[in-house]
Structure formats: C-alpha cells, structure tokens
Amino acid sequence: MSQDVPRKIVHVDMDAFYASVEQRDDPSLRGKPVVVAWRGARSVVCAASYEARRYGVKSAMPAIRAERLCPDAVFVPPDFLRYRAVSRQTREIFSRHTDLIEPLSLDEAYLDVSVNKLSLPTATAVAEQIRAAIRDELNLTASAGVAPNKFLAKIASDWRKPDGQFVLRPHQVQAFLQPLPVARLPGVGKVTEAKLQGLGFSTVGDLAESPLEVLREAFGSYGQRLWELARGIDDHPVVVERPTQQISAEDTFAKDLLLDEFDDTLLALAEKVWSQAEREPDRVGRTVILKLKTQDFRLLTRSLTPLEPPSSAEVLGALALSLKSRVDLPERTRYRLAGVGLGHFVDRHELEVQGELFGLSSSR
C-alpha cells in the first residue's frame, strides 16, 4: 500500500449496540440500566447500556457480577436475529458511501472512503453523514473515528464515545500518539505491556523514539509492527467481507432416530438453508452437504456437487435426501443430529451454465 497518498479510513462503532437496540425497541427500558445477558450461572454480559456502565458493568463480565454491581439493572436475553437485522441496515448505510467495508462484528466496521461514492469533499463529512443516517433512520447512535489507517481510526472512534466523532489528520498523528500508554496499541496485552515497561517504554512516544533493533530483538517480527504502530504506520488494507462460502442449518433431535425417520427434518432444514441463500441472489452454492451425528457422537458428512447447482429448496432437499444413500453405517444406527448445508459458493456471473436437454431452457 502506498504511503504517498494518505488513505481515508473511517471506523464506525455503534454505541452500546445490543443494549441500545433493546432500549429503542422497548420504551420501558429507556433511561434504565440495561444488561443484555442470558440468565444462568455461567453466562456473561453481552452488552450494557451507558446507564449500567456507570455502575461498573462491562461487556464480557460474568452476569452474576453485573447483578451484584447494579442490582437495579434490567436483564434482557440477547436477540441476535434482531441485532443482525439492524447490523445489516447499518451496512446498507455504509454502502451508500463505499463498497470497501470490513465488518469486525455486528456493531463495528472499517470503511475505506479514500474515494467515496457521493464525492463528499472529506472523510469527516462521510462519517458525519453516516452517523446522521444511523440516528435518523435507525434511531441509534454511533461513534466514528477518521484517520489515515485502520489502527488509528479505531483509537479515534473511541476518543469521543458515545455519539461522537474524532478526526486524526496525518500531520496530527505523531502528537496524538506520543502521550498514549503503550497498552493502547493493538496486540499489546498485559504480558507485552509488562515487558515493554521493563524495557523502559511506557508511552507510545517512548516506543517511537526507540531504535528498531531494540524492539526487533525483544519481540521478533512483532517488534517491527510495534515500532511502525508507534509511528502511526499501519498498511493493513480494509478487507471487504468475505462473501458467503457456506450456509448450513442443523437440528438435534428430541430422541435419537434411524436414518429413515427424519426426512421431514432434512427437508425443513433444506428450506431454511435455501431461504438464507436466497438473501444473496448474486451467489450460487454448488455443493450440497449432509451432516449427521450418530448416537455415539460420530460425525459424518456426505457431499455432492451436481453440474447444475441446486435451484430451489425442493431440489436442495431432494439432493440432501439422496446423500443418505451414501451413508454406509449399519441400518440400525441411530442419529442424534442432522444438518443440511450448501457450500462452494461462487458469484453467479462466474457460473458457466450447462444447458439442459429436458428443461425449459432447451431448444433444438
């Protein structure tokens, strides 16, 4: 990646995403400390609203601890289907500005807006528009960081959180980084931090001034990366989300069944997989996969790649059923789980289409 022309990277991070979606959809939760977590002795906090964070509740802490910290918190079980749907809406908003989108999770993504679709004059304006659209259309808030690379953009988005935006221009980078503690650099955890402290590095500025060799000797190739990060250098490109490679659905039976006793389930799973595949009409799955787990937890998969990719839920179901004939376990074997998958996806335009003799497409 060339450093001559600075890139313009935006990191968008939804504020307390799951908790905010819950508060948005249930007015009774607004203004209250909300903790999104499963009920259960071993469950952890998936998200906490800003009201709950005031009590010290944080993501990934045990739910029991959160309850102790904030006894008044409302606990809501996560509903990932809904979060995923909202996440898709945010991506749609991003895609108005760029196709170079790298989602990190449901609630954050990097965008490369060096060139933006609406020809807005600055990356700052792009970030502002995105945040405004999220506020107006989705009734949620997001924070954004604008910087010449991914690592700086991510630090920047955290700078004015929540509902804020921070722009780091190339000439400001050194001054901004210098006072930061080394722990702010990606990859620096407790162990590395202690090691850096031991070498006398406590701020990013200390690191930036150190000779490269010292860091190389102490950390190997990561030393090089640390040295670059400390100087604000990060060439990692925005990697567009890998398009669908495989879709599958599976079901564990209430009781273990013989091979011929769950055709209905396979057909239902095929339908589920198909309806998911249909959401991406530009991608075509070519391989049908049947997955089975026996009573004694042996896992077997059978797959088939027909010349003509499956074209409907029915065909997918029929192919999945036909794969049963390739299961060579004794007939009395019982199964606890069955799955149907569709894999080996290719872009539709890449597909060479073999003509059908008996289909509607045939002509002679």
Add this chain to the structure above:
Amino acid sequence: MRFSIQREVLLKPLTQVVGVVERKQALPVLANILISVQGDRVGFTGSDLEVELSANCIAEKTEDGEITVPARKLFDIVRALQDGSVIDVSVNAERVTIKAGKSRFTLSSLPANEFPTVDDIDVIERVSLSEASVKELLDRTAFAMAHQDVRYYLNGLLLDLRDGILRCVATDGHRLALCEAELELSVKTRRQLIIPRKGVLELQRLLDVGEGLVDLEFGKNHIRARRSDFVFTSKLIDGRFPDYEAVIPIGADKLVELPRDELRAALSRAAILSNEKYRGVKVEVSPGRLNISAHNPEQEEASEELEAKTIVDNLSIGFNVNYLMDALAALRGVNVMLCLRDGNSSCLVRDVENQRARHVVMPLRL
C-alpha cells in the same frame, strides 16, 4: 450337497457372482451366495434384491442340494488357493467344508430357502442378439447415464424395443447417447424399459465380444439376460423416461465434417487448460475450419485449429469438453459430423457414414 471342481473352473462363476453382492445388505443372507447342485451342474447366485446373477459350471462327484455361504470369504479362499488345486465342497450339518490338498476351511451357512431369488419374471417379449452387439449397445451408451440424479429414471439405461430395432438410450440431462441394433425378429408392440445403473454396469462387465447369442427377456418389472453359463436378472426402474426423440435436433442444419481422431486429440489437448469444474471449451466454425479454445481461471489459454469440411461461417458455441470427448469415443467412424444450429442449441454428433449411434450435447454458456 457336494461337488468337486478345479479351482480355475470354480473361480470364473464366483468372480462374476461376487460382484453383485453388496458390502452392506438389506438382509443378512444377501452377504451369502446361493450354491445349488443339480446333476453335474453347480449354480452360484448372488443378489442385492435389485440385481441377481446366477452363473453355473460343470463339476464332478456331485450330490444334489442347496445352501448359502458367505460370498466374500468363499471367493477369497478360492482365489488364494494354489493354481490347479482340486477343491471339494461339502455340507456337514450347518457347516460348509472346503478342502483342497492340505487346506481345509469350514464356513458358516444359512438355509437356501432364506435366499430371495427372482423365479418368474412374466416374460412379455423376448429377443436374441449376438453377445457382441448387446455389449456394443451398452458400451456406446452407458457412459451417459446419470448418477444419483433426483430424476431417478435417468439413473439407468433405456431399452427402446421397436419394430426390427433395439435402441439403447442414456442421458444425464445434459447430453444423450443413443445406439441401435437391428433385430432379426420383429416384436409385437413397442416397449420401453429402464435398467438401473447398477444392472447396466454389471451386465457390461459380464458380456464379452463373443458371437454366441444372448437372450433378452423383458418382463413387467424385470429384465433377464441369458447366456449359456449365466442368467442375469435386474429389476427395472419404475418411471417414465423423458421423450428423448424430442431432443434429438432436427433443425441443426449447419454441418461440420472432420476426422474423428484429429478432433478428439485436439479436444483432449485443449481440455488441459479448461476450467476444472465446468470443462468448458469454445468451438468456433468458419468455412473450412474449426477452432477450439479453452482458458482457465488462471487465464492460461489453449487454442487448436483444425481443417474441416464445412461452409458454416461465424458460429461459436461452448461445450463441456468431456461430453464431446465421450461422444467421440463412442463413435466408430473415421469421420464424424457435427450438426449445429446456433450457440444456444444442442449439437448432434454422429459418424458421417451412418447414424446408428447418435449423441446430443447441450452447449455450455460461457
């Protein structure tokens, strides 16, 4: 039951029959073969309920009787015995003893009456052909059968019995192979039946290019082939084969003639650089010439130019190269003819001299 036989004589029918026995069976007795001795004849029968094969040979020191023994084990034992050994097989209580020289084996058995055999197939029609022509019909068409297609009736071979002609047709929905043989006797009414894939492959394996006759018996649900030393029975696929005559192109009047071997060789070279999955090649025809080109995702390219007898100009069509090569391999003539219409329509491939064998290949949209 008892018989005595030379190893090589026994090995032949055993080899044939053991091929029918599946590794996993619907019934335990189907892992066995049925041995029946009558007079000086010993019969061996294997079955998977879809396909049944009885092969027989002459033995000595026989005592009539029937029993079933594990097919694989018997076969492996006989095969492992020394060349030229004389093998004695006899029943003692429920055990079958096999003796040869100083070797002795005792096998478990199951009663013969537990072995399901197809006795009467209700013969509707019967034809006799030379063994070589039955084999030819199968060899020149069977490769085009579908395999595990949801259209189950394509997972087999159609026998189309019509006045004076027996025609075999196979298709996987993308290409079709047809071959026909003349019959000496005409049949009463046209009959179509579909032999399942496994039956076709077994029969192909059994037949040789001999001049002797093979009787084909058509039943309502079975087909049976008889040669002097075996009786082969297969269930039929209960389904309607698609109207294959409707897909043999009639409007394909753009003709290209060229030597079969040259075309095959050029295609096989171009195929090296075709997409592994779709095997696409582009065929372009201009007066006096046929060009073949292929490229793969790595953008490597192959191009072949052939002289051809044609006046067709400016026609371009894509094919799965395997389909074309299969068709050419199943033809016999020195020169072949491609009958085309346009880039989206099927292509008929046949020998120039006759159209006893016809191949239809649907194009690949590249």
